[in-house]
Amino acid sequence: MQNNKRITMGHLLPVFRFIIFAMVSLAGKTIAAEADIHRARALELAGSDMLHFYVGRCQDNSVTPITGPVSSPMQTFDNLIFLGPNNWNASALLTSEGIIIMDPLETRFEAEEYIVNGLRELGHDPADIVHIVVSHGHGDHFGGAKYLQELSGADVYMSEIDWDMAERDMAENGPRKPGQELPERNKLIENGMVLTLGDTSIEFIFTPGHTPGTVSSLIPLRDGDNEHIGGYWGGSGFSPTGTDLNLYQNSIRRFINIAEARGVDVILGNHPNNDMTIARQYLLAERSAEEPHPYVVGEGGLTRMLGIYESCLMAVQAEFNQQSN
Numbered sequence: 001m002q003n004n005k006r007i008t009m010g011h012l013l014p015v016f017r018f019i020i021f022a023m024v025s026l027a028g029k030t031i032a033a034e035a036d037i038h039r040a041r042a043l044e045l046a047g048s049d050m051l052h053f054y055v056g057r058c059q060d061n062s063v064t065p066i067t068g069p070v071s072s073p074m075q076t077f078d079n080l081i082f083l084g085p086n087n088w089n090a091s092a093l094l095t096s097e098g099i100i101i102m103d104p105l106e107t108r109f110e111a112e113e114y115i116v117n118g119l120r121e122l123g124h125d126p127a128d129i130v131h132i133v134v135s136h137g138h139g140d141h142f143g144g145a146k147y148l149q150e151l152s153g154a155d156v157y158m159s160e161i162d163w164d165m166a167e168r169d170m171a172e173n174g175p176r177k178p179g180q181e182l183p184e185r186n187k188l189i190e191n192g193m194v195l196t197l198g199d200t201s202i203e204f205i206f207t208p209g210h211t212p213g214t215v216s217s218l219i220p221l222r223d224g225d226n227e228h229i230g231g232y233w234g235g236s237g238f239s240p241t242g243t244d245l246n247l248y249q250n251s252i253r254r255f256i257n258i259a260e261a262r263g264v265d266v267i268l269g270n271h272p273n274n275d276m277t278i279a280r281q282y283l284l285a286e287r288s289a290e291e292p293h294p295y296v297v298g299e300g301g302l303t304r305m306l307g308i309y310e311s312c313l314m315a316v317q318a319e320f321n322q323q324s325n
């Protein structure tokens with residue numbers, strides 16, 4: 001009888017097991033709740049007008065933003081033209097001394113179809129392209145650069161660290177598509193560098209994260225009598241395994257500070273299907289003379305967009321930490 005009532009370690013083992021199981025589950029729940037809090041914060045920041053950013057970065061497929069084909073070419077500001085298909089886009093910045101192309105698409109065929117033909121359609125000569133700026137060393141942004149350089153003799157700018165990355169990637173893997181070409185290493189972008197062409201100056205800010213050498217830009221824009229400054233976030237996507245999330249988050253914070261100091265009030269980008277381009281192009285096409293420009297988000301708009309990015313990044317990080325525990 002006595003022996004049956006004695007509590008041994010053998011008896012306690014299931015209890016220990018249960019306590020450990022409960023502790024692990026609760027810890028998991030805490031982290032899940034943390035991710036939910038970051039997601040909710042991102043959704044709150046997105047409101048109804050920035051849902052694309054939320055869906056793209058938080059990968060919440062339960063929310064469906066406006067989709068549809070982009071219009072290309074489209075004059076979006078007096079000195080800016082949108083050029084490209086739905087998946088990524090180039091921009092042509094018109095200056096008094098020629099054209100600057102931002103992110104010259106994925107292949108020579110795309111560059112010909114969207115950039116060269118698009119510029120001609122709007123009455124511009126592609127031979128006037130003087131500078132080509134590549135925000136980061138991924139093929140969907142540099143792939144058409146060599147073709148445009150051959151056509152116009154333009155300089156091609158990229159950060160040194162992303163020239164390294166792109167050259168290594170092309171050497172190891174080759175082009176991802178026929179007609180994707182990396183030009184000879186040409187001009188280097190330095191952090192804080194200002195590129196001036198005629199009456200227009202662009203400022204470059206290093207925002208590593210999406211790639212080690214991603215560059216974001218501050219671009220002066222004109223809409224009739226109104227002047228604006230576009231904040232061009234160079235590289236958007238992130239993942240807990242493929243991205244240095246701390247680096248990315250630091251870049252967000254730094255770019256917010258600089259953009260606020262410079263009075264950035266327009267958001268520009270290079271992926272129209274996960275920024276607000278589709279909705280804004282539609283509004284711009286329907287805009288009456290009295291209406292404000294739909295690309296103008298006001299001071300604080302870019303801060304809100306990058307706030308969505310940061311909250312989604314923290315959600316992704318929390319979920320990843322939970323899964324790896």
Ligand SMILES: [Zn+2]
Binds near residue numbers: 136138210235
């Ligand atoms: Zn990229």
